[in-house]
Amino acid sequence: MLRVDPDRLRADFDALAAIGGTAAGGVNRPTFGDAHLAARAWFLERAAAAGLEAHVDAAGNHSAVLPAAAAGAPTLLLGSHLDSVLDGGRFDGGLGVVAALEALRTVQDARLELPVALEAIDFTDEEGTLVGLLGSWAVTGALSPEVLRAPRGGRDALLAGLARVGLAEERLADARREPGSLAGYLELHIEQGPVLERKGVEIGIVTGIVGSRSFRIRFAGAAAHAGTTPMDVRRDAGLGAAAFVVGVRELVVRAYPGAVATVGNIRLEPGGFNVVPGLAHLALEFRSPDAAQLDALEAALVALAHGLADAHGLEVEIEPVGRWEPTSLDPAVRAAIERAAGALGLSTLELPSGAGHDAQALAAVTPSGMIFVPSRGGVSHRPDEYTAWEDCVNGANVLLGAALELGSSECPFQQ
Ligand SMILES: [Zn+2]
Numbered sequence: 001m002l003r004v005d006p007d008r009l010r011a012d013f014d015a016l017a018a019i020g021g022t023a024a025g026g027v028n029r030p031t032f033g034d035a036h037l038a039a040r041a042w043f044l045e046r047a048a049a050a051g052l053e054a055h056v057d058a059a060g061n062h063s064a065v066l067p068a069a070a071a072g073a074p075t076l077l078l079g080s081h082l083d084s085v086l087d088g089g090r091f092d093g094g095l096g097v098v099a100a101l102e103a104l105r106t107v108q109d110a111r112l113e114l115p116v117a118l119e120a121i122d123f124t125d126e127e128g129t130l131v132g133l134l135g136s137w138a139v140t141g142a143l144s145p146e147v148l149r150a151p152r153g154g155r156d157a158l159l160a161g162l163a164r165v166g167l168a169e170e171r172l173a174d175a176r177r178e179p180g181s182l183a184g185y186l187e188l189h190i191e192q193g194p195v196l197e198r199k200g201v202e203i204g205i206v207t208g209i210v211g212s213r214s215f216r217i218r219f220a221g222a223a224a225h226a227g228t229t230p231m232d233v234r235r236d237a238g239l240g241a242a243a244f245v246v247g248v249r250e251l252v253v254r255a256y257p258g259a260v261a262t263v264g265n266i267r268l269e270p271g272g273f274n275v276v277p278g279l280a281h282l283a284l285e286f287r288s289p290d291a292a293q294l295d296a297l298e299a300a301l302v303a304l305a306h307g308l309a310d311a312h313g314l315e316v317e318i319e320p321v322g323r324w325e326p327t328s329l330d331p332a333v334r335a336a337i338e339r340a341a342g343a344l345g346l347s348t349l350e351l352p353s354g355a356g357h358d359a360q361a362l363a364a365v366t367p368s369g370m371i372f373v374p375s376r377g378g379v380s381h382r383p384d385e386y387t388a389w390e391d392c393v394n395g396a397n398v399l400l401g402a403a404l405e406l407g408s409s410e411c412p413f414q415q
Helices: 006-018 036-048 093-108 134-140 145-149 155-164 171-175 195-199 236-256 291-311 331-343 389-406
Strands: 053-056 062-064 075-081 118-123 182-190 203-209 212-218 260-269 279-288 315-324 349-354 368-373
Touching: 006 036, 006 093, 006 389, 036 093, 036 118, 062 093, 075 093, 075 389, 093 118, 093 182, 093 389, 134 171, 134 349, 155 171, 182 331, 182 389, 195 203, 195 349, 203 331, 203 389, 212 236, 212 291, 236 260, 236 279, 236 291, 260 331, 279 291, 291 315, 331 349, 331 368, 331 389, 349 368, 368 389
Parallel strands: 075 118, 075 182, 182 368, 203 349
Antiparallel strands: 053 062, 062 118, 203 368, 212 279, 212 315, 260 279
16 A cells, blocks of 8 residues: 655655744744745745646645646645644644645655646635635635625735735636536645544544634623612623623533534723723624534524523624635545545544634535544644644545545546
């Protein structure tokens, strides 16, 4: 059975981790910063050194390509991202890119002739310094003008970033690939959660990527003197907010298995020691892999907010501010990952991803799958993010095995 070269993979992984490396052992490579650009240049150099074709598309996605023998063959994408969050870890994104590159080199060294081209791709701005999934949405043709007009990192930062690397906003859409030109998408990534480690499982097969919804909630009562206003006549917006935080948790734990909900911010007004709060502003976000469950949970959370407002003599306003639909990953790709892991004698577990990934964009246009490897303590987006090296190599071998199956002529979606 074909396997990746673990020493070559390790040398690349360490070289990449040194680019934008921090004293705490993580990396700092926000999109289009010096370290991010250096990492991308390094990736293309490694591709060229291996004799692979190197490409950059109109959305700045960086690729190494092992062409197919036949012209016009579809392309199987293997990828992840080289950008990081501020003060992030060295495994998130980087592992998937170096493993994809190593898979191409392994196939090349073995002189295997596949009926597909293999492409290791580093997607632009996965983490959302500027937009989030910028490169992968562009590839699918779903990068919307509305998102570009009000990106999460701010319009000025987006335009400055694009200008810095010579990209033009009006040309980003040129990165779109015809779905018929793609044979699928595979991504190796760290889990970023504790499930695999807790269960002692080596490989996670991602069933889907959760959807999320976010809302601004405002409870309005009456600001009042904190010394002279008796407890029983207060209309305390802070009390409504506090009851809501507790109620959200109880509701999800009791009735919505598999979902999570978070009140990530609370601000009280006027906000003094000696004034009963008249206003409370809350940031609510909830996630689930299941669209029907998201609908039901949304209705229950809205009812909870109204019920608590009534109980405490408050008014409530609820404003939707964000929405991602859940994405399920392709059953045939999941089965190929399962077989690849089985052939290596590795234990597997199917699980959803609670974090967003480029695969959620790609899944709309091509059969897509993700391989997870364990994250120590479930920690991610931190410098102490860690995955045992043996797990990284296992993940790279599963990526290779699944790519060989999907890229072979027996592949179900090739026929
Ligand atoms: Zn990532």
